[in-house]
Amino acid sequence: MSKKPEKATLTSAAIEEQTAAFLKSGGSVEYVGKGKTGQVAYQGSKQINLKK
Template identity: 80%
Template structure:
């Protein structure tokens, strides 16, 4: 009989530790305004045509 894998739970402490480590390693946090996306569109829309000739 095998044991089920235990899911890691994120706590506020681990998130704060990870954030501190990220910033200490030279990472940066960028503010994104409300209603904006932090992702850049590298290409146009990706529409597909379901009608084949």
């Protein structure tokens, strides 16, 4: 029988530890307003014309 790969699950404590380490190392968190993705759009929207 082959072993199934174990899924990595993060607990709240582990996430808090990683966040604290990130901030301690000089990282920063940027607030992104509600409804925004925080990603920069490099390309225009792709529209498909189905009436060709």
